[in-house]
Amino acid sequence: MSNIYGDWLKQQREAAGLTQQRLADMAIMTRSHIAHVEAGRRVPSKEDARRLDRALNTGNVLTSFLPPEEAAVADYFEAARLLEQQAVMIRDFALSFVPGILQTEGYARAVLSTAFPRVGDEERDRLLVTRLERAKLLDDPVTPVVWALLDEAVLRRPIGGPTVMAEQLRHLVHLAGGGRIQVHVLPFALGFHPLLSNMLTLMWFEDQPPVAYAEGLYMGVIHDAPSLVQQLQHRYDFALGNALPLRESLALLEATAKDYERHD
Numbered sequence: 001m002s003n004i005y006g007d008w009l010k011q012q013r014e015a016a017g018l019t020q021q022r023l024a025d026m027a028i029m030t031r032s033h034i035a036h037v038e039a040g041r042r043v044p045s046k047e048d049a050r051r052l053d054r055a056l057n058t059g060n061v062l063t064s065f066l067p068p069e070e071a072a073v074a075d076y077f078e079a080a081r082l083l084e085q086q087a088v089m090i091r092d093f094a095l096s097f098v099p100g101i102l103q104t105e106g107y108a109r110a111v112l113s114t115a116f117p118r119v120g121d122e123e124r125d126r127l128l129v130t131r132l133e134r135a136k137l138l139d140d141p142v143t144p145v146v147w148a149l150l151d152e153a154v155l156r157r158p159i160g161g162p163t164v165m166a167e168q169l170r171h172l173v174h175l176a177g178g179g180r181i182q183v184h185v186l187p188f189a190l191g192f193h194p195l196l197s198n199m200l201t202l203m204w205f206e207d208q209p210p211v212a213y214a215e216g217l218y219m220g221v222i223h224d225a226p227s228l229v230q231q232l233q234h235r236y237d238f239a240l241g242n243a244l245p246l247r248e249s250l251a252l253l254e255a256t257a258k259d260y261e262r263h264d
Contacts, residue, residue: 003040026055080213087203091147107168110160162260169257184243194235
């Protein structure tokens with residue numbers, strides 16, 4: 001997304017002598033929301049844009065020139081994608097394949113190439129670019145902190161073939177080596193566990209309550225009711241308590257990568 005909109009907002013704010021916090025107070029928004037808009041990471045809603053116009057006396061400029069969202073994602077995932085870019089902590093549970101922000105290009109291409117119904121090469125490439133752009137949030141050296149809880153099926157399903165899988169598993173090991181990303185595996189030997197039915201993402205933020213995102217076949221739901229989010233957090237914590245420790249998980253990833261290389 002071009003950042004002309006965010007840059008212009010910042011210019012108007014600074015010309016008015018306002019801090020991000022002061023503008024947030026005047027527009028009934030949060031400071032981090034303003035920061036994300038100015039940085040080009042988020043597009044305000046029409047109502048947010050109207051309040052910004054009123055606070056800055058810019059007529060209807062910010063309302064009229066809202067940039068279109070260019071990300072190529074499923075409609076049901078769009079709200080979760082925007083929240084993902086703002087989160088300070090993300091805890092993923094993956095049942096079938098590696099979470100999107102942790103995927104290598106080769107793995108992501110293989111996932112998108114085998115979608116059903118099939119998509120053309122141009123559409124697949126658009127989806128691939130968006131998925132790789134999502135992963136750029138990991139470029140920040142501090143946030144978000146990411147925990148990836150992987151069912152062992154994620155390691156064993158050879159998406160893209162042995163070479164792609166070996167690269168993907170080693171990518172996870174490399175990410176975990178930086179200390180900010182934790183990877184834990186729920187082994188097959190565990191049997192049933194409380195997250196076995198769905199993919200789950202838990203997200204925490206700087207200045208808003210945590211949310212949960214659950215995804216199934218052609219559907220995704222954001223849960224923000226505090227009691228339900230807490231219940232899903234408890235399920236995640238319970239499953240995590242039965243997962244392999246970090247060192248053992250990384251050793252399993254490395255060993256599985258070697259197995260793929262031997263069978264390539």
